[in-house]
Amino acid sequence: MSTEQINGKLIIAAAGPGDPELITYKAVQFLAKADVILTDRLVNKEILTRFASPNAIIIEVGKQNGKSGSTPQQSINEMLVYYARRYKLVVRLKGGDVSVFSNILDELETLTANHISYEVVPGVTAALGAAAYAGIPLTARGYSTGVRLMTFYKPEVVTTDEWNELGKTKDTLVFYMSSQTLSALTERLSQAGMNDATPVAIIEQATTPVQHVIIQDILTCRKETEREFMSPTLVIIGEVVKLHPRFNWFNSSEENISFFDPVDEVDEEQQREKLEA
Numbered sequence: 001m002s003t004e005q006i007n008g009k010l011i012i013a014a015a016g017p018g019d020p021e022l023i024t025y026k027a028v029q030f031l032a033k034a035d036v037i038l039t040d041r042l043v044n045k046e047i048l049t050r051f052a053s054p055n056a057i058i059i060e061v062g063k064q065n066g067k068s069g070s071t072p073q074q075s076i077n078e079m080l081v082y083y084a085r086r087y088k089l090v091v092r093l094k095g096g097d098v099s100v101f102s103n104i105l106d107e108l109e110t111l112t113a114n115h116i117s118y119e120v121v122p123g124v125t126a127a128l129g130a131a132a133y134a135g136i137p138l139t140a141r142g143y144s145t146g147v148r149l150m151t152f153y154k155p156e157v158v159t160t161d162e163w164n165e166l167g168k169t170k171d172t173l174v175f176y177m178s179s180q181t182l183s184a185l186t187e188r189l190s191q192a193g194m195n196d197a198t199p200v201a202i203i204e205q206a207t208t209p210v211q212h213v214i215i216q217d218i219l220t221c222r223k224e225t226e227r228e229f230m231s232p233t234l235v236i237i238g239e240v241v242k243l244h245p246r247f248n249w250f251n252s253s254e255e256n257i258s259f260f261d262p263v264d265e266v267d268e269e270q271q272r273e274k275l276e277a
Contacts, residue, residue, distance in 0.1 A: 014123020042095030135247030167192025
């Protein structure tokens, strides 16, 4: 295709948490027409196999805990502009939902600054997918009247007053990207007044064939300082976790394998080649 600027349209679309059938019909329609697809690591490959145009250029822009093969956000921003100016329809495919801990702000600012037309297609976020497939109604009557979506990835952003409020809340707490800091997280909640018997669900690789649900309590989590969980992992804390044994309809796996391919380690020059290819 000509490299002449044509300023096509860019679609920021959600792929859902893992099960390929949780993607929206609207996202599927865009994938079928896309000239270029920039896809996250936590996107089920079956989605691309089943729904992407066979002629689409598929570019991996995955991230994984700061590995050298992770695509920097600035590079992703540059690619969005590069391809949107050369192709009619570009899809930026994100795992889970596009607006929950997905760094959509940088991409929206880039698109608007470069006068590129875009559309946002929401989807099933990890919290909703994981809770549903683990049989945990997040706001079950009599157990919780609210739910909060948070992360303990950057603990310094939570103030002492906020910890004290969290320690006493009856809301369901859902933490993204927090399995590596789970011991410190539950220690903080305990210090803030949360009962050590409060149940905790750690859900690994939710909605995939190797989903694994671990049920513990705050006290047990505080003591486990060296356990590693399979990524991605979601943590649900609150009385609603007690409903898991009763309503767990999706069989958990005992296989300790990664469903999503890891990011390959590459050097900075190879990262630049991604953009210039």
